[in-house]
Amino acid sequence: KAGVTQTPRYLIKTRGQQVTLSCSPISGHRSVSWYQQTPGQGLQFLFEYFSETQRNKGNFPGRFSGRQFSNSRSEMNVSTLELGDSALYLCASRTGGTENSPLHFGNGTRLTVT
């Protein structure tokens, strides 16, 4: 089975621009979550999607948004980029039912805002 795929691996953007990151989950996984990783802050939860619906949301401003498509692929968008948005953005998938199960992560997209 192919793992979680994130594209692109690296991005450099300028303050004020917007960016879209893409995530393809493991086949059969219907839940996709997004996390932001910055030094010293660990993995900060952004949001989770299941069956094209946002099921849970972390404490990030409205500039951060996402969506999920019918094939479970997900995109995350950040508008009006700020320097502090520079981070590694990780996508993770799991089967998504009510059972507890581990998240499976992609290798992330490294976003640099200048």
Add this chain to the structure above:
Amino acid sequence: DQQVKQNSPSLSVQEGRISILNCDYTNSMFDYFLWYKKYPAEGPTFLISISSIKDKNEDGRFTVFLNKSAKHLSLHIVPSQPGDSAVYFCAASAPNDMRFGAGTRLTVKP
């Protein structure tokens, strides 16, 4: 809101000795706990988990202990190997919600 805390940013141990990584959580709704390992330039990899109905789970060199009354879990690695050097994240999960600690960088010296 730091619902999951790893108070030690780093830990250094000698090869062959035990590594003990600690984690505390605040939300009593969490009922499933996990440890992930992360190498640079890669996503976190699932290592081991434990349900709240258990107090110990073992997988080879890795053992996770859960103390629900103290809202504390720990990961023991015995014996530690240089290849175990990585950042370790603990995570706590409730339905539709998984929160991570800030991570502990483990260095195993040969």
